[in-house]
Amino acid sequence: MVWIEELKEHVGKEVTLKGWVYNKRDSGKVRFVLLRDGTGILQCVFVDTEIDKETYGLADSLNQEAVVEVSGLVREDTRAPGGVELTARSLKLIADSADYPITPKEHGIDFLLSRRHLWLRSSRQHALLRCRDTMIRTFHEFFGDRGFILVDPPMITPTSCEGATTLFEIKYFDDVAYLSQSGQLYMEPAAAAFGKVYCLAPSFRAEKSKTRRHLTEFWHLEPEVAFLDLEGDMELAEDMLLFVVKRLLERRPDELKLLGKKVEGSEEHLKLLEGLDKPFYRLSYTDAVKMLNDNGIKMQWGEKFGADEEAVISREFDRPVFVHRYPKASAPFYMKEDHADPDVVLNFDLLASEGYGEIIGGSQREDDLEKLKAAIQRQKLPREPLEWYLDLRRYGTFEHSGFGIGMERTLAWITGVHHIRETIPYPRLIDRIYP
RNA sequence: UCCUCGGUAGCUCAGCGGUAGAGCGGGUGGCUGUUAACCACUAGGUCGGGGGUUCGAAUCCCUCCCGGGGAGCCA
Numbered sequence: 001m002v003w004i005e006e007l008k009e010h011v012g013k014e015v016t017l018k019g020w021v022y023n024k025r026d027s028g029k030v031r032f033v034l035l036r037d038g039t040g041i042l043q044c045v046f047v048d049t050e051i052d053k054e055t056y057g058l059a060d061s062l063n064q065e066a067v068v069e070v071s072g073l074v075r076e077d078t079r080a081p082g083g084v085e086l087t088a089r090s091l092k093l094i095a096d097s098a099d100y101p102i103t104p105k106e107h108g109i110d111f112l113l114s115r116r117h118l119w120l121r122s123s124r125q126h127a128l129l130r131c132r133d134t135m136i137r138t139f140h141e142f143f144g145d146r147g148f149i150l151v152d153p154p155m156i157t158p159t160s161c162e163g164a165t166t167l168f169e170i171k172y173f174d175d176v177a178y179l180s181q182s183g184q185l186y187m188e189p190a191a192a193a194f195g196k197v198y199c200l201a202p203s204f205r206a207e208k209s210k211t212r213r214h215l216t217e218f219w220h221l222e223p224e225v226a227f228l229d230l231e232g233d234m235e236l237a238e239d240m241l242l243f244v245v246k247r248l249l250e251r252r253p254d255e256l257k258l259l260g261k262k263v264e265g266s267e268e269h270l271k272l273l274e275g276l277d278k279p280f281y282r283l284s285y286t287d288a289v290k291m292l293n294d295n296g297i298k299m300q301w302g303e304k305f306g307a308d309e310e311a312v313i314s315r316e317f318d319r320p321v322f323v324h325r326y327p328k329a330s331a332p333f334y335m336k337e338d339h340a341d342p343d344v345v346l347n348f349d350l351l352a353s354e355g356y357g358e359i360i361g362g363s364q365r366e367d368d369l370e371k372l373k374a375a376i377q378r379q380k381l382p383r384e385p386l387e388w389y390l391d392l393r394r395y396g397t398f399e400h401s402g403f404g405i406g407m408e409r410t411l412a413w414i415t416g417v418h419h420i421r422e423t424i425p426y427p428r429l430i431d432r433i434y435p
Numbered sequence: 436u437c438c439u440c441g442g443u444a445g446c447u448c449a450g451c452g453g454u455a456g457a458g459c460g461g462g463u464g465g466c467u468g469u470u471a472a473c474c475a476c477u478a479g480g481u482c483g484g485g486g487g488u489u490c491g492a493a494u495c496c497c498u499c500c501c502g503g504g505g506a507g508c509c510a
Contacts (some may be wrong), residue, residue, distance in 0.1 A: 028467040406510030
C-alpha cells in the first residue's frame, strides 16, 4: 500500500491505494474519481473501454466519502490536480457513505461547526491544521535550541492566578477546584529550578466573549526566564515570533497560499510577513495615550485600551508593536513596578499588525517580598493560597520575566484567517462544546 | 451581560400582505479528459416554536428558542 504523498516516486509503476472519495466528475465514457487519503488528493481515471463493466459501473456509482481500494498505473499528467494521476485498473468498495452532509459547495458556519468532526476532512482545514502542526513544532524547536526545559503545569488548580477573571469551577472530590487560566505561577518556581523554562498547555477562560479572537479553551505557551529583565523579555518574544513566521513561510507556502484564496489583502499580508524583521516597534503606554490623543481619540492616562484603541495603534505600524509600562492601578499583582516611575509596571502587550490585536502579554515579575505582599493586599486577594508563591521571594529571590502567547491567535495572524475558531481542531466557544 | 443581524427544500439563499421559488446536492438520462465539469428531466417544504392583527400572514405585531457579528475582558 502506498500513500498519495509518495506517488511521485512511483511514476510508471502499478500501485494500490486506499482512501475516501473526495469528489467525482464524469464526461462521456470517462469517470474521474478524486481520492483523498489524508496525505493528498489523487485523480483516478476510469475509462469505459479499458476496464470491465463491473469496475466502471462501481466507479460511476461511488458516493462522496466512501472508502475504496484502487489499483492502477501512476502517470504524470498536467491535466490532473497535483500533476500525477492514476489510470485505474481495479476498484474495491470497502465502506459506503450515503448522503455525506458537507458537499463541495458553500456552507454556513453553524452547519460546519456542528459537523467539525467531518469538516476536518476538507482542504482548507487541512491547510490550517498542517500550519498549526508546523507552528507548534517550531515553537518547541526554538525553545529547545536555546536550552529551555519544558515543564508541564497543572490544569486543575486551587485558585485563580489573576483573581478577577472568570474561572471554570469543577468538583474535586468533596472540594471545589478550578481549571487553570495560566501556567505562569507554576513556571516561576520552575525558572528558579531550571533557569530557562516554558510550558505549552491549554488555558481555560469562562468569559462570555463572543468575538473572533476568543475561545474558552486555548493553547497557551508561556516561557519564564531567570535573570531576564523587561527589555530582554521583549527581545525573546521578538526572536521567537520571527523564527516561527520564517519557518511557516519556508515549510508551508502552499498551505498559506490556499488559505489566502478569496481573502482580501492576503497577498499584501504575506509580503508583510516575508519582510518581517527586527526590531518590532516599542511604544510606552504613556506615549500610546499621547498618540491616540493626537489622532483625535479622547482618553485619559490610566484608562484601558479598548479594541478601537488597539486597532488604531496597530494600524500605525507595519510590524507588530510592543506597548509597554501600563498603569500599575489595573495591573495584576505579580508585575514588577518600574523604579523610574512607580505609577507603571514593567509589562508589555504585543499587538499584531493588521488589527489582529493582542497576541502576547508579558512582564517582569515582582521579586521584592514586601512589595508583592502589599500588592496582594491592595487587590484584596487571599494570602494563604499564595504562600507557596511568596516562598520564591523568601528563598533566593531573583530577577525574572516571562510572557504568554496564544497559539490560536498567533496562527490566525500568520495565516490571515479571520476567526480563531478554525485554528484549533475542536474549538470550545461559549454555547458550543459539540462535537 | 449589553448592542446588532438572522432562522424559508439536505445545503446556500431570494421572496417581505394575495396559489412556495432559484442554484447546488439527491435520483434518472446524455456526452471519450473532467477541474466546485456541463446539458435535460425529476423528487423534495408544518417558511424556528407559540400567540395576536387581518377577508387573507413566510411577509405586520408580541413572546420564547436557536445561531451569526460586535462590545466589555483577555492570549
